[in-house]
Amino acid sequence: MRNLLFLSLFTLLFAACKKQTTTSQSALGSSGSACLIGKWSDSSLPLTLKMSSDFSGDITAGMMVGGLNPLEQMAKVWNDAVGGSKTLITVPFPVTNNSGYSTTSAFRDSEIGIYKSPQWFSNVQTNVIAITQYYGIVTSSAGLGQYVQLTHADIIVNYRDYASDLVMANAIYQVDMDLPTVVLHEMGHLLGLCHESTKPSIMAPYYSTTQRTVQNFDRTRIQDIYINNYISGLGANTNAISVPEGTEVKGMIELHKDGTCAHYENGKKVYEHHLDLSRKPDIAMFKKHK
Numbered sequence: 001m002r003n004l005l006f007l008s009l010f011t012l013l014f015a016a017c018k019k020q021t022t023t024s025q026s027a028l029g030s031s032g033s034a035c036l037i038g039k040w041s042d043s044s045l046p047l048t049l050k051m052s053s054d055f056s057g058d059i060t061a062g063m064m065v066g067g068l069n070p071l072e073q074m075a076k077v078w079n080d081a082v083g084g085s086k087t088l089i090t091v092p093f094p095v096t097n098n099s100g101y102s103t104t105s106a107f108r109d110s111e112i113g114i115y116k117s118p119q120w121f122s123n124v125q126t127n128v129i130a131i132t133q134y135y136g137i138v139t140s141s142a143g144l145g146q147y148v149q150l151t152h153a154d155i156i157v158n159y160r161d162y163a164s165d166l167v168m169a170n171a172i173y174q175v176d177m178d179l180p181t182v183v184l185h186e187m188g189h190l191l192g193l194c195h196e197s198t199k200p201s202i203m204a205p206y207y208s209t210t211q212r213t214v215q216n217f218d219r220t221r222i223q224d225i226y227i228n229n230y231i232s233g234l235g236a237n238t239n240a241i242s243v244p245e246g247t248e249v250k251g252m253i254e255l256h257k258d259g260t261c262a263h264y265e266n267g268k269k270v271y272e273h274h275l276d277l278s279r280k281p282d283i284a285m286f287k288k289h290k
């Protein structure tokens with residue numbers, strides 16, 4: 001019964017998603033969502049995504065599946081989604097020291113990583129659980145249209161404010177925020193995916209439950225980007241950002257505690273989804289409820 005309830009709430013939450021356009025978005029284009037997909041070049045695959053060593057203390061032997069910890073299992077979900085001909089992210093992850101950077105821009109180093117951050121940043125709000133920050137060059141191809149050719153990215157999790165809320169295993173009931181679920185979604189951004197609110201997708205801007213698998217839409221989209229080089233029904237990629245091709249952009253996608261996931265490109269807010277949690281204040285996965 002509980003599962004059925006969750007399923008229906010999940011469906012209802014998808015249906016309830018509303019998109020907030022911003023003034024800056026309206027300046028960018030007219031139709032679809034103002035999110036430019038991203039793509040790593042074939043020569044940069046598989047990505048070496050490093051995990052900061054301080055996650056290791058959260059991982060127990062019982063969480064390992066096939067020799068992979070829960071965060072690596074999420075990378076495998078994306079690898080499996082593209083099929084066997086290409087690997088997106090190397091697993092297991094190499095481990096790196098947590099550099100403890102105090103600014104977001106400092107993360108633009110030689111390592112693509114997932115980090116716990118014991119401090120938070122002056123340019124990011126305190127109600128943000130995690131950010132995916134990326135850099136890339138605006139480019140285009142016949143099949144993909146305009147996209148960001150990604151050159152660097154990191155996933156940074158806010159352990160200053162949410163250290164006690166984020167758990168490495170929360171498979172049953174979401175009294176806490178399930179870190180692998182958050183990371184699976186953030187990895188989608190790191191690989192170049194935008195939000196999807198019209199179809200069941202791990203790239204929905206929020207969840208009501210622990211979600212450790214991707215949906216058919218996600219498989220199709222990631223295969224379109226990385227295997228087919230063609231996106232059918234270019235719905236999520238119809239808005240060119242207002243900079244010329246060849247321009248480098250810095251993007252930041254914030255996952256907010258209240259379920260909002262906002263996109264920034266070159267520091268300007270261009271895209272934001274928001275869930276009206278007043279409808280279901282007790283069921284937001286990204287909001288710890290006590």
Ligand SMILES: [Zn+2]
Pocket residue numbers: 185189195204205253254255261
């Ligand atoms: Zn997001």
